[in-house]
């Protein structure tokens with residue numbers, strides 16, 4: 001496994017690999033890797049002859065300075081894990097390399113209605129930062145295929161529109177969320193939870209599963225906004241009443257066909273139920289597809 005920190009060096013190396021007709025799978029990360037990231041790497045390995053993973057804690061996507069400061073740096077452990085799963089190339093750029101003129105760029109990204117909801121609504125400017133770094137990384141790496149996790153569903157949909165709108169010549173894959181045995185979605189933020197808090201946090205997945213089953217069992221009930229609102233309230237209350245309260249920031253139903261939030265559900269169902277909730281100051285997100293997945 002080779003590690004590059006210079007943009008010039010990795011570009012030279014990748015251009016040689018492309019001359020040799022290698023296909024490049026790319027997994028962008030911010031480090032503090034877990035099994036979720038490793039499953040993206042193994043998906044990339046199955047479909048490409050070389051896999052590149054980037055590790056860069058991107059300052060422009062944090063809207064709260066304290067979140068950026070608290071973000072774990074585990075480079076040594078990350079490199080060990082990547083080596084073990086057979087990653088070929090790791091790219092660890094410096095902040096100065098990525099943002100030579102500073103983080104306040106003239107170019108800004110906005111994604112209209114897609115970013116005025118859920119994560120975009122609660123984390124102002126977050127998707128500008130994500131689109132900025134992902135565009136830069138796509139230009140540097142020029143992958144054939146890039147891999148993202150379903151846990152960050154809205155991020156995936158934003159990047160999909162970025163790739164379409166700016167004609168990036170690559171394919172995107174959205175890979176299933178990897179979960180702990182309890183159902184808790186793997187996240188670098190889980191490192192900040194105690195064992196007891198992790199157990200409590202697994203109720204997020206349990207509630208999403210209950211809601212999904214409820215909808216699939218009696219879909220006709222959810223043609224009315226009242227039923228969706230009652231369901232949302234019941235999830236919010238159940239999570240709030242746990243021994244460590246899980247405070248819901250938002251819970252929304254997102255129509256994957258119309259690409260907008262929905263207040264009712266009708267057949268054919270193609271909806272994602274999306275949640276952000278806080279467990280003792282740690283903000284977690286998750287989602288489940290209901291019906292036929294079309295992304």
Ligand code: PAF
Nearest residue numbers: 028029030058130133152
């Ligand atoms: O999902 C992440 O870890 C980040 O948002 C990404 C895509 C690596 C961009 O910094």
